[in-house]
Amino acid sequence: MTAAPPVTKSDQFRRLGVLIAVNFVDMLGFAMVLPILPFYALELQATPETVGWMIASFSIAQLIAAPIWGRVSDKYGRRPALMIGLLASALAFLVFGLATSVWLLFLSRIVQGAGGGTTGVAQAYVSDTVAPADRARALGWLSAATSAGVMVGPAIGSLATHLGREAPGFIAAALCFLNVLAAWKWLPESRRPDAVVRPRKPVWHAAWMAMRYPGTEAHRLIWIYGVGMLAFTLLTSILALWLDVQFGITEKTIGWFFVYFGLLGLVMRSVLLGPVVDRIGETWAMRIGTVALALGLVLYPLAPTVWVLAIIIPLVPIGTALLFPATTSLLSGATASADLGTTMGVAQTFAGLSRVAAPILGTIAFQRLGIHAPFLIGAAIVLLVGWVAFQKVPLPAASVPDTPVA
Numbered sequence: 001m002t003a004a005p006p007v008t009k010s011d012q013f014r015r016l017g018v019l020i021a022v023n024f025v026d027m028l029g030f031a032m033v034l035p036i037l038p039f040y041a042l043e044l045q046a047t048p049e050t051v052g053w054m055i056a057s058f059s060i061a062q063l064i065a066a067p068i069w070g071r072v073s074d075k076y077g078r079r080p081a082l083m084i085g086l087l088a089s090a091l092a093f094l095v096f097g098l099a100t101s102v103w104l105l106f107l108s109r110i111v112q113g114a115g116g117g118t119t120g121v122a123q124a125y126v127s128d129t130v131a132p133a134d135r136a137r138a139l140g141w142l143s144a145a146t147s148a149g150v151m152v153g154p155a156i157g158s159l160a161t162h163l164g165r166e167a168p169g170f171i172a173a174a175l176c177f178l179n180v181l182a183a184w185k186w187l188p189e190s191r192r193p194d195a196v197v198r199p200r201k202p203v204w205h206a207a208w209m210a211m212r213y214p215g216t217e218a219h220r221l222i223w224i225y226g227v228g229m230l231a232f233t234l235l236t237s238i239l240a241l242w243l244d245v246q247f248g249i250t251e252k253t254i255g256w257f258f259v260y261f262g263l264l265g266l267v268m269r270s271v272l273l274g275p276v277v278d279r280i281g282e283t284w285a286m287r288i289g290t291v292a293l294a295l296g297l298v299l300y301p302l303a304p305t306v307w308v309l310a311i312i313i314p315l316v317p318i319g320t321a322l323l324f325p326a327t328t329s330l331l332s333g334a335t336a337s338a339d340l341g342t343t344m345g346v347a348q349t350f351a352g353l354s355r356v357a358a359p360i361l362g363t364i365a366f367q368r369l370g371i372h373a374p375f376l377i378g379a380a381i382v383l384l385v386g387w388v389a390f391q392k393v394p395l396p397a398a399s400v401p402d403t404p405v406a
Contacts (some may be wrong), residue, residue, distance in 0.1 A: 015129050016141070018186045022082070023122055024145040025179045026089060029172035030112070031153025033096050035258050036161060036168060037105070038240040039251035046102045048241055051361025054102075054109055055237050059355040061113030069121050078125045079189040088115030090176030097169025108169075144270060151262030159254030217334040224385050225327045226350025228290065231381040232320055233358035235297060238345055238366045238374045245371050247306050257313075264314050268321035277326060283389075285326035290386035293319030297379035301372035323385075 038051045046054070073081040092112035099105045126142060159169040222310035243257065277285050296315030303309035331347060365373040 005338075015187065016126065018182065019122060019125055019129075020141055020145045022086070022179050022183055022187065023142055025182075026086060027146045027149030028153045028156070029089060029093055029175045030116070030264075031150045031258070032098045032157035032160065032168050032172045033093060034157075035154045035240055035254045036157055036251040037096075037109075039244070039254070040099070040165070041102060041105055042212055042241075042244075044100075044102050044105070046105075048238075048363040050102060050363075051241065052237060052361075054358040055359035055363075056183050056356045058113035058116070059352055059359075060107045061110045062116050063352045063356065064116040065116075070124070073121045073124060077189045078121055078128065079183070079187060081121045082125070082187070083183050084114040085121070086176055086180045086183060088112070090173050090180065093169045093173035094171075095177060097166040097173060099169075103163045104136055144266070147262065147266045147269065151259055151266055154255035154258035154262075156255070158252055161251050175396040192217060218331060220388060221327055221331040221334060222347050222350055224388055225285070225324065225331070225347050226354050227254075227381055228293070228320075228327070229325050229351040230354035230358050231297065231378040232293065232316070233355050234362040234374050234378040234381070235316065237359035237362045241363070241366060242300075242371055242374075244331075247309075249306075260310070261313060261317055265317035265321055267330070268318055269325070273321055273325060276322065277329075282326040282330050285322045286330065287386065287389045289319045289322030289326060290326075290382055290389050291319070292316075294382035294386060295319075296381050297375045297382060300375045319382075 018119055037054065039092055041051045042052060048279050069085065084312045092108045092115060095104055095108040095111065099108060122142065127279070156171070160171050240249075240254050243254065249257070273285075279287070292315050296312060296319060299312045299315065302311070328347065361377070362374040365377055
């Protein structure tokens with residue numbers, strides 16, 4: 001690998017624009033197939049519990065693959081790691097479109113999860129390419145591209161089902177193959193060959209310490225983040241199954257619910273979050289977020305019609321838009337700068353474990369305890385989070401670093 005030449009600011013943002021477009025299209029394909037996955041699995045005689053394991057398999061593969069991709073990108077470069085990850089996603093969508101058995105759906109999820117472990121590589125590409133003064137804004141744009149893909153993808157996926165059962169998978173695969181070509185043509189290597197890889201504290205050891213000593217300020221915030229993610233993922237993992245039983249929603253109409261949900265979250269995070277936090281502070285934003293999320297989970301099963309449900313749905317994206325960013329920001333203020341990367345990695349590890357456990361627990365409760373049980377369990381979990389959040393003492397302003405971590 002030859003040394004990367006110095007780049008101008010316009011080059012930086014041109015590369016960033018390509019990366020954002022690649023990230024958007026990748027997430028678009030992911031969001032196209034996710035809402036219709038439970039319906040396809042049920043057609044192949046899978047039980048709700050099997051659907052839960054199928055959803056969790058993606059997160060399991062992603063948890064295992066993410067540190068491997070990080071090491072590969074440090075050694076061989078960001079560009080090849082990103083391209084291989086995109087190619088893996090394309091193959092996974094192709095398998096999804098051709099799947100005629102449950103095990104093939106499992107295979108598509110595992111391959112896609114392994115390819116999806118390159119999220120950290122994309123963030124590292126931004127750090128390599130963009131000047132420090134513009135880095136936080138650039139990472140925010142990358143996150144916004146992900147949110148936009150999640151918002152638009154389900155609608156395209158639902159519409160594509162009218163062209164045949166295979167269409168969503170094939171369209172998503174075609175988009176990813178185009179992504180590979182775009183990355184190959186327009187996304188140069190960002191990592192310099194003489195870059196020094198600094199030793200990192202092992203994240204799993206730090207995660208174990210957070211489990212052993214949950215009473216410290218940072219560890220308590222990590223638990224709030226992880227357990228809140230568990231409750232939220234309980235909802236999202238059984239939402240399609242619940243809407244099918246409760247209101248007769250099918251794979252041809254499920255996408256619009258995810259679009260509505262995603263649009264609310266995007267508006268809340270990009271437009272309203274900043275002014276709200278400026279007015280009430282991060283601690284109260286976290287607390288109000290837990291209350292809104294718990295209230296939404298309690299009210300979902302009480303909705304008599306889809307139109308009443310549409311009024312209730314905003315409580316959940318409002319709650320998560322307040323809870324998770326505020327908790328992350330408070331966590332950055334409760335952590336020494338030298339340990340910030342490791343601490344944020346621990347928080348994401350807790351969130352990843354929650355995304356593994358929640359679909360399994362949620363679908364078991366759905367199948368064995370009743371279709372409304374996951375909502376009530378999720379509400380109880382959020383109330384626990386809320387109790388911990390209301391015990392938290394607000395941090396003094398002096399403890400907040402100059403550059404908050406989103």
